Every structure is written in structure tokens, then in C-alpha cells.
Amino acid sequence: MGLAVVVTLEDGRNKDGQAARPAAASSANAPSANALDTLLALVAADFAAVDHEIRTRMVSEVALIPELAGHIIASGGKRLRPVLLLAAARMCGYGGGIRHIRLAACVEFIHTATLLHDDVVDESALRRGKATANVVWGNQASVLVGDFLFTRSFQIMTEDGSLKVLSILCEAAAVIAEGEVMQLTTANNLATTEESYLKVIAAKTAALFAAATRVGAVVADRDEREEAALQAYGDNLGIAFQLVDDALDYQADEKTLGKSVGDDFREGKITLPVVLAFARADAEEQAFWRRCMEDREQTEDDLVRATTLMARHGTLAETIARARHYGDLARAALQIFPDSAYRRALEGIIDFCIERAY
Template sequence: MALLKDDMAACNRLILDRMQSDVALIPQVAAHIVAAGGKRIRPLLTIAAARLCGYRGDRHVGLAACVEFIHTATLLHDDVVDESALRRGQASANAMFGNQASVLVGDFLFSRAFQVMVADGSLEVLRILSDASAIIAEGEVLQLMTQNDTATTEAQYLAVIEGKTAALFAAATEVGAVVAGEPADRQKALRDFGMSLGVAFQLVDDALDYSADQEALGKTVGDDFREGKITLPVLLAFARGSEEERAFWRRTLEDRDQGDADLARALALMTKHGALKDTIGRARSYADQAIALLEPFPDGAEKRALAAAADFVVERAR
């Protein structure tokens, strides 16, 4: 953030400018979620990738804003689907303004993203970001299909997180390489970097849902458990558990029959079977994979910053 503060400031100004509308409720809802902060890691990746590739223009700023608009739109929609009351430690937009306003303002932000993409003028950038938008939606629907199903495989789980989370990380870094005019192999290296980083990010998030405190997590701890989401910590604890323990998971996640003590028991079973530790370990492997993909790029502050971002994604679990 310190290295790219000027570009990020320009990106933030563009975000604030483009979320304005004569329809007063739109900037109100958009400002609520945008002002809630977040680390802006996705637009930061676009800017860092472009700078890593030696780009010195300003197209990357608009595309970074596009990436953040797509991300913010999905957050608004996700909170409605998940019936979430908190987002980044504050009341979620749907809790404040209602489901209808959240869905419609999410649609507005998606539309704004495409307006900025079209203004950029690159069909390749438009293809990358529109493909990512479709993949995100597919990932969310796939998660809906696997929810409450303890027969979900690790491969299916990975497909969910590659779609709903990692696809936008991959697109964010790839468009940075595209605006810099990098050859196809370097574009692919940065796309793969983003994909590995995104998977690591979601693995850590899924572990934190069972192990963080509410203030650190920015949402209610145990939301995934209450919603019956099948994440890697659940899959590992289920696979390693006794038949009696598996019956617990089926009752709580498939039947949604949960009592006050069940979240604590779920966490105890995960601890017993090393599920959280191994999920973080898996995230570390993906982060290391991401860092290795930076090897062909010249050494410098941007490369070190991207490697540090990969480390940060995992270290926030400590």
C-alpha cells in the first residue's frame, strides 16, 4: 500500500466518483460498503502487476477500480444470499437498507464496472473481466449446490473457491500484464499467480471462520457452520472422524439441526483432527506457489511487494 499509494489514491477517487448517481439511495448503499474499508487487495494486485511489468500509463487505475466494483457487487449479493448481518465488523448493507436495495445497487456496480471497461477500449481486458464475472457467478451457484452436503469432495470444494474467489484475483493480476503489453507467457504467469493467491486467501478465510474472534474476522464467527457451508476444515474433520463424529456433521450441516454447544464441538473436532492447521498449511503451499510464479520477473520493489502480499494472506491467520 505504501509503495503504490499514489496509484491507489487515484483508484479510490475514481471509485468514489463512479459510484455516484442522481438516484440518492445508490451512492448511499454503495458508500456504506465501500467506506467500510477492506484491504483493497484486488485493485492493489492490478496496480502492482502493471507496475511490475514496467507500465507507466494510467489505464491500470481505471481497471483496478473495475475489479473493486465487481468485488463489491458480489459482496452485496453474497450478503443477501447468506443473510449476513455483519460485513467487515459493521452492519451489512442488507441489514441496513434491505435485500432489494442491496441486490439492485450490486447490479448498478456491476454495470459501472463494464462502463469503465468499455471506456478502456481493450477487447482483451473486456474478455478477461467479463469471463471472471461469469465464473464468479458459477462459483457461487456451485457453492449453493454443495451447501449442506457432507458428500462434497475436495475437488468440488476447490472448484467452488477457484470460481467464487480466485477467478477475480487471477483476472486482477492478468489485466495488469495486458495493459503493460506483456507477452502471453508473462500474462499467464501473473494470472496463475493471482489464482494461487486467491485460493490461499479463501482457504485462510475458511479456517478463520472457525478460529478467529469476531472483531478480527469482521463478520460473525461460525457463519459458515450456521449456513451449512462445506469448507476444507469441515471436509478434513469429516474424513478423519469416527462414525459418531460424522453423524454430528450430518446433523448440524445437512439437517441444520444445531444447538448452542454445537459450534464449540465443531471447533473441538477440527482441533482434534488438525483440520484448521492443515487448511492453513494448504494455504501456505498455494502462497509459496504464487511467489514462485514471480521468478521470471525483474527483481525490485513491486516484485517484493507482491511476494509480501502472498505472505500476508497466510500470516493473517496467526
């Protein structure tokens, strides 16, 4: 198969001569806590180019657009999705151009647009430890700048010019929107099953991970088998990522989480920890969940009570166990690729996503 491991890092500078993100660990065998840094080091030059592309493409003569978009884009997100695309492309031997850079920026724009709309929908006040755009500029601006970033992402895809890529990313964007609407219909509804919950997170989160990693194979012109493998990797990783996110909403401290702990609880969002806790609840506990999640009548102490019930029924641990299972599936999907620093880094990201929970 002859995958070339393309080392783009060299002197740690990107093509514009700017210092790239320093590598925290140089070996792909570093502990998983550093797995993100390892991956970032591997794609550092590409990553800097993506950053540049993002900043260039969010420019508009309407000053509010780069201002608001810059607020959320600069707020220190992990840029996991574009980084996954870059690593997948490089693992697949892509080396001939800047398509991966553009498309990684495009994926980040789609993600950012959904975040802006999510924060309006969820009435969130805090994201990544900063006030959300809807709090600073109002819901109206968040909706419209989200629309702008959406349309900009489609423009970038069109410039790329591959109908195959367009169809993968457009499909993902439609599935995400569908997943978000589906989530709205499961909110405050304790009849939501684990199956429905999984459907929601597969759509709203995993679809973009999967599209990003699949596109990595597509730009490198790999065959259908490798495309499918990278799609499966992204899909399972995305599900694991969201399961952990939903557990963290009940157990992280706010500094680590970068958003308000208990947000899901206050909104009555039905995530797996709640689905499982409700399934195992006695009559009195069921009444508690109904009052908090369906009627949304909550007191200050109710979040503590909720986490206590989750601990009693082991639902957070079980949510993490499920995440681990999907992580294993993601790892298995990568095994058709020969060993490389990129493959090891993509494997490391699985552990990174899961071990955030500790």
C-alpha cells in the same frame, strides 16, 4: 527485459493534492505483517486515484445507490484486488496513463457487487465489523445496487476500450457467478469432496485475483508468458486467501475477522476444514456433522464442538498448510520477473494473506 521500477510515491500526495495513505514501512523487506502496508506505500498515489475513481463512478442521481455502495466501499475493506492490479501493472513497467486506475476501480466494483449479493444469499448480518447493507437497507436494495455496480464495472471496461481486457474481466465475472451457484449446490452437502470445494473457491475467489493481476500485465503490454505468470500468481494467491478465510471462520476472534465467527458453520457451508473433519470422523462425529450441516439443527454449544473436532483431527492446521502450498505456487510464478520492490511486495502479500491466520 528492462522492467522500470516506477516510483510514483514521491511526496506522498496524489494528483489531486490530497495526502495519500501514509506508508507504514518503507522497505519491501519489512516483516510480512506489514507486507500490505509496504505494498500500499509503493502504490500510494495510484491507490488514492483509484479511491477517487471509485467515488466518482458510483455516483447516481438515485441517492440510494451511492449511499448503499458507499456504506460497503467505505467500510474498510483491504482493496486487495485493485492494489494487486496496480502493483502488477507497475511491476510490468506500466507508466503511461490511467488505464490501471480505471481497471482497478472496475475490479473493486465487481468485487463489491458480489459482496452485496453474497450477503443477501448468506443472510449475513455483519461484514468488516459493520452491519451489512442487506440489514440496513433490505435485500431488495442490496440486489439492485449490486446489479448497478456490476453494470457500472462493465461500462468502465468498455470505456477502457480493450477487447482483451473486456474478455478477461467478463470471463472472470461469469466464472465468479458460476462459482457462487456451485457453492449453493455444495451447501449442506457433506458429500462435497475436497476437489469440488477447490473448484468452488477457484471460481468464486481466485478468478478475480487472477484477472486483476493478469490485467496488470495486459495494460503494460507484456507478452503472453508474463500475462500467464501473473494470472498463475493471482490464481494461487486467491486460493490461498480463501483457504485461510475459511479457516478463520472457525478460529478468529470477531474483532480481527470483522464478521461473525462461525457464520459458515451456521449456514452449513461446506468448507475444507469441514470436508476434512467429516472425512476423518467416526460414526458419532459423522452424525454430529450431519445434524449440524445437513439438517441445520444446531445448539449454542455445537460451534465449540465443531472447533474441538477440527482441532482433534488437525483440519484447520491442514487447511493452512494447503494455503501455504498455494502460496508457494504463487511465489514461484513471480520468479520470471526480475527482482524489484514491486515483486518483493507482491511476494510479501502471499505471507500476509497466510499469516492472517495467526
